[in-house]
Amino acid sequence: MIPAAGRGVRLGPGAPKALRALNGTPMLIHAVRAMAASRAVSLVVVVAPADGAAEVKTLLADHALPERTDFLVVPGGATRQESVKLGLDALPAGIDIVLVHDAARPLVPVDTVDGVIEAVRDGAPAVVPALPVADTVKEVGPAAPGEPEPVVATPERARLRAVQTPQGFDRATLLRAHEASVVGEGATDCAGLVERLREPVVLVPGHEEAFKVTRPLDLVLAEAVLARRRANDGF
């Protein structure tokens, strides 16, 4: 499932982020191709901007995609979590493993996708690709009026991981995690909801090229990665 219903506020004004172009092709199409590159992926559910489902269907029809993959487009919600739940509700019967992948991570390599799938197939209910954190991270407290935020702690960096997508799940566990979620206590990733069920979340190696396109500089990096791939292997 590819949640793609975000606006991309941090990227600046323009079309919804997933529909913006990277080297002339919409970011969403790059993300769809990245997931469909795995031979284990039989269906891609795109959760489209609420007013953009028809446009997404046209995009999918207009771009070359693997014939062995089926596609379904559903309109998204107000938050990533809501969009994922709407995608889950639309999943047909007979699918036992669900990968949730940000449209905003268009360049994830297929080996990362396959690594996540393999770990779920091996029995993990929730699997997350992760990388060590390069910066030191500070925890801050609430700021007093007119004051900067106070630093309250410095978590030990060696114990921190930056997590990416696709995050892979046993379907029933993911559904249970979303159904148990309390309004107003959402999580920024699906694995966070599974943790609240006290189910184990397994980490597998992430990849630098699975970075999230969030701010304008990320577009520059994404186009540089695509140019390097083209130069290296004619991608």
Ligand SMILES: Nc1ccn([C@@H]2O[C@H](COP(=O)(O)OP(=O)(O)OP(=O)(O)O)[C@@H](O)[C@H]2O)c(=O)n1
């Ligand atoms: N209501 C939403 C919000 C986000 N997403 C998706 O969740 C992924 C990760 O979200 P993020 O990178 O934060 O995207 P945006 O919400 O678009 O970014 P911003 O917060 O800058 O607006 C993206 O593929 C985005 O399209 C979604 O499907 N539905």
Ligand SMILES: C[C@](O)(CO)[C@H](O)COP(=O)(O)O
């Ligand atoms: C799911 C995610 O990409 C994992 O790092 C991240 O939490 C999404 O956060 P966003 O604020 O919705 O971009």
